[in-house]
Amino acid sequence: MKTIFDIYSMDELETVLEQLINLIKNGISADLIKKKMKLEMIDELIDIAKARIKNNKISEKLFYTTSDLRFATPEIVADYRAKRLKCNAIADLGCSVGLQSFAFAKKCKKVYAIELDEKKIAYAKKNADILGIKNIEFIHGDILDKKIIEKLDVDVVFCDPERLPAETERTIETIQPNIKKLMELYSKITKNICIELPPQIKSIPFDCEKEYLSVDGALNRLDVYLGSLKTSEISVVTLPTENIITDRMPSCDVNKSGAKKFLYEVDAAITKAGLLKQLLCSLKAPEVFYEGKFTLLTSDKKEKSPFIRNSYEYINSCIDDHLTIIKMLRKYDAGSIQLRGKIDEKQYWRLKNKIENSITGKNEFVLFFLENVVLCKKLRDDRKIN
Ligand SMILES: C[S@@+](CC[C@H](N)C(=O)[O-])C[C@H]1O[C@@H](n2cnc3c(N)ncnc32)[C@H](O)[C@@H]1O
Known part of the structure; x- marks a missing residue:
């Protein structure tokens, strides 16, 4: 099988790829590039150029296509x-x-x-x-x-x-x-x-x-x-x-509780692995606020763990009713919200826009749609909190 390395020298390849990257970045379509540059194996070269533009994880100028990436x-x-x-x-x-x-x-x-x-x-x-x-x-x-x-x-x-x-x-x-x-x-x-x-x-x-x-x-x-x-x-x-x-570490009982001062979203890997009991043993005093597709812990103490993905300050909660949610958000001067929990992915933007169109405040919050609707303020990345 003939490869690009049989046709072009490494210098030629790098020059062509640089040109292609510039053209693509300037919005020139693949069809137009192909018409202008009559090069052998141009489709493959364009694909490599696209992969290099997309890539933010491979540091060197290596060879890979968009599908390899x-x-x-x-x-x-x-x-x-x-x-x-x-x-x-x-x-x-x-x-x-x-x-x-x-x-x-x-x-x-x-x-x-x-x-x-x-x-x-x-x-x-x-x-x-x-x-x-x-x-x-x-x-x-x-x-x-x-x-x-x-x-x-x-x-x-x-x-x-x-x-x-x-x-x-x-x-x-x-x-x-x-x-x-x-x-x-x-x-x-x-x-x-x-x-x-x-x-x-x-x-x-x-x-x-x-x-x-x-x-x-x-x-x-x-x-x-x-x-x-x-x-x-x-x-x-x-x-x-x-x-x-690991499952070999001590495990602690899962105690359920209503919301306390803080809510902690457990790393999805722990939920997937079923190692919540082992995680609980390594934390100060958390209880389980919600367990479903993701897990939320709650505590009055500040928890710091590499297995906590996001931390929130609990603000309030209400029933899942549009007018009641808006009333709660206005009380806390909310202006923008992120939605989490039991929301149909396809409905996300419709619901977010519907809510945000009814609020004009300056604060940003997260709304968890669980049994009730829970209003929280996201804290900075807790894995970095001292
Ligand atoms: C998911 S990719 C591997 C990605 C690679 N670990 C990396 O870091 O880039 C799986 C690879 O297995 C190769 N593959 C699938 N079946 C194979 C087989 N029977 N023998 C050899 N390679 C095979 C595919 O061509 C593909 O490149």
């Missing part, structure tokens, strides 16, 4: 995984353009990076050259191919498989390649396997640690660890701070 591992996640999976030799199954492999190369002596897509592996090799990485062996082929597996001499296997972009229900069966087959084949060379799975996945039919990664307070990834990599049944890790809660 969509599934690329953020550097902060790649580095954390590499630290946890540090070993002598690791295989990165389905390496795409190489971002996870590059992080492994910093921690492991040898990395095998395997990819089915010829274009992606060409990009991965070029990206490794750009970064000056020398300890990766790139293999173009199917990760389920026994001839490829036989060649690997590894302590750990990592796989970030393909997920269908839109699915109503995530299951092991729709992931590519077939995870059960992959485990069957690779467990012959090592039991130490780590697989990234969609956090929404309903059931995982094998013995593993489920580690939910939260990046800057938002649920980001689910990694499952098998063999000696497993250190608990379930865990949550915050990035970049690397705080950990």
